[in-house]
Amino acid sequence: MHETLVAVNDSTLSGLGRLARFFGFSEVMGRLYGTLLMSPEPLSLDELGDTLDISKGSVSMNMRDLERWGMAKEVWVRGERRKFYKAESDMWQVIRNVLGSREQREVQMALHVLGENIEKLQAAECELSPEEQQLARYYLDRIADLQAFFQFAQLALHAVVGSDKALDFDAITRIEIE
Amino acid sequence: MHETLVAVNDSTLSGLGRLARFFGFSEVMGRLYGTLLMSPEPLSLDELGDTLDISKGSVSMNMRDLERWGMAKEVWVRGERRKFYKAESDMWQVIRNVLGSREQREVQMALHVLGENIEKLQAAECELSPEEQQLARYYLDRIADLQAFFQFAQLALHAVVGSDKALDFDAITRIEIE
DNA sequence: CCCTGCATTCAAAACATTTTGAACGCAGGG
DNA sequence: CCCTGCGTTCAAAATGTTTTGAATGCAGGG
Numbered sequence: 001m002h003e004t005l006v007a008v009n010d011s012t013l014s015g016l017g018r019l020a021r022f023f024g025f026s027e028v029m030g031r032l033y034g035t036l037l038m039s040p041e042p043l044s045l046d047e048l049g050d051t052l053d054i055s056k057g058s059v060s061m062n063m064r065d066l067e068r069w070g071m072a073k074e075v076w077v078r079g080e081r082r083k084f085y086k087a088e089s090d091m092w093q094v095i096r097n098v099l100g101s102r103e104q105r106e107v108q109m110a111l112h113v114l115g116e117n118i119e120k121l122q123a124a125e126c127e128l129s130p131e132e133q134q135l136a137r138y139y140l141d142r143i144a145d146l147q148a149f150f151q152f153a154q155l156a157l158h159a160v161v162g163s164d165k166a167l168d169f170d171a172i173t174r175i176e177i178e
Numbered sequence: 179m180h181e182t183l184v185a186v187n188d189s190t191l192s193g194l195g196r197l198a199r200f201f202g203f204s205e206v207m208g209r210l211y212g213t214l215l216m217s218p219e220p221l222s223l224d225e226l227g228d229t230l231d232i233s234k235g236s237v238s239m240n241m242r243d244l245e246r247w248g249m250a251k252e253v254w255v256r257g258e259r260r261k262f263y264k265a266e267s268d269m270w271q272v273i274r275n276v277l278g279s280r281e282q283r284e285v286q287m288a289l290h291v292l293g294e295n296i297e298k299l300q301a302a303e304c305e306l307s308p309e310e311q312q313l314a315r316y317y318l319d320r321i322a323d324l325q326a327f328f329q330f331a332q333l334a335l336h337a338v339v340g341s342d343k344a345l346d347f348d349a350i351t352r353i354e355i356e
Numbered sequence: 357c358c359c360t361g362c363a364t365t366c367a368a369a370a371c372a373t374t375t376t377g378a379a380c381g382c383a384g385g386g
Numbered sequence: 387c388c389c390t391g392c393g394t395t396c397a398a399a400a401t402g403t404t405t406t407g408a409a410t411g412c413a414g415g416g
Contacts, residue, residue, distance in 0.1 A: 002305065005299075005313060005317070040313070054376090055377065056394090057394075057395075058374080058375055081384080082391085082392065117186045120182050120185065121186055128180055128182075132180050138218050139187070139216065145267070149273070206404080239405095259361070260361085260363090
C-alpha cells in the first residue's frame with residue numbers, strides 16, 4: 001500500500017489511542033476502534049490482532065469493551081464462521097454513549113455525596129463546640145463551591161447527551177435561560 | 179474533632195482525589211488540594227504529609243505540580259521559616275488554568291495533525307492506484323468527522339476558558355452563530 | 357565556617373495495570 | 387463422537403506508575 005496511506009492511518013490510530021486514554025479507556029481500545037474506523041470492510045478478530053500486533057486475548061477483551069460502550073458492532077459476513085466488527089462511525093453517538101452512561105453517573109454521585117455532607121453538617125451543628133461550628137460553616141462554603149461546579153457539569157452533559165449535535169448549543173442556552 | 183467534621187472532610191478528599199484522577203492528575207494531588215481547601219489556615223509541607231500520611235518527597239513533588247497548575251499558592255507566614263500553601267479556592271480559575279493550558283494545546287495539536295493528514299492525502303492523490311484513491315477518499319471522510327469533533331471541543335474550551343463563569347453560555351452561542 | 361532545619365531530588369521498591377499465551381469451551385462438519 | 391477452528395478466560399509475566407527515604411542542597415543563625 002502507498003506509504004502516504006500507511007502514514008495517515010498510523011497517525012490516526014495514534015491520535016485515537018491518545019483520545020481513548022484521555023477518556024479513561026485503554027490505548028488499545030482506541031487503536032482497535034481506529035482500525036475499524038479506517039477500514040471500509042468489517043474486520044475479524046484475527047485481522048485486528050494481526051494489524052495491531054497484539055494477542056488474541058487482548059483483542060477479545062478489548063473488543064468486548066468496545067461493544068459494551070457502543071463504539072463497535074458485530075456484523076455478520078456470509079460464508080464466514082468468524083466474528084466481524086465494524087466501528088460505530090457516528091462519533092456523536094459514541095460520545096453520547098460514553099458521556100451519557102459513565103460521566104453522568106459520576107456527576108450524579110458526586111452531587112449526591114455533596115448533598116449528604118451538607119445535611120450531615122447541618123444535623124450535627126448543635127453538637128459542636130463554637131470553634132467546630134465555625135469550621136463547619138467554612139466546610140459548607142467550600143462544599144457549595146464544589147456543588148456549583150458539578151451542577152454546571154451536569155447542565156453541560158445534559159446539553160450534549162440529550163440532543164443531536166445540531167441542537168447542542170440550543171439545548172445549553174435553553175437550560176441556562178430557565 | 180467531632181466525627182461528623184472528620185467524615186465530611188474525608189469524603190471531600192476522596193471526591194477530589196477522584197476528580198483529579200479524572201483530569202489526568204495523580205490522586206494525591208487531588209487530596210493535597212482538598213486538604214488545603216478544607217483548611218482555613220495555610221498548611222506547611224510537613225502538616226500536609228502528616229495529615230495524608232505520605233512521605234516528604236511525595237508532598238514536595240506534588241505540591242510543585244499543584245503550584246504549576248495554579249491550584250495552590252505559596253503563602254508567607256510571619257515568624258515561620260517553612261513554606262506554607264493555601265488552595266486557589268476559585269474553582270473556576272483552576273478549571274480555566276487547566277483547560278486553558280493543557281486541554282487547549284491537546285486539541286490544537288490534534289487539529290493540526292488532522293489538517294496535515296488531509297494535505298498529505300490530497301498531495302499524494304495522483305500517485306495512487308484507483309483502489310488506493312478510493313481508500314484515500316474514505317480516509318478523508320473519516321478524518322473530516324474527527325475534525326468536526328475537535329472543532330466542537332475547541333469551541334467549547336474557548337467558551338469556558340475565555341470568559342467568566344457567567345458568560346460561558348453566551349460565549350458558546352456567539353461563536354456558533356458566526 | 358559550621359550547624360540546623362527545611363525543601364528537593366532521584367534511584368530503588370512497592371504497587372497497579374496491561375498483555376500474553378496456554379488451557380478451556382463450544383459449535384459445526386464429517 | 388471426535389476433530390477443527392475460533393473465541394474466551396485467567397494466571398503469570400511484562401510493563402508502567404507512584405511512593406519512599408536516603409542523599410543532597412541551601413539559607414540563616416550562631
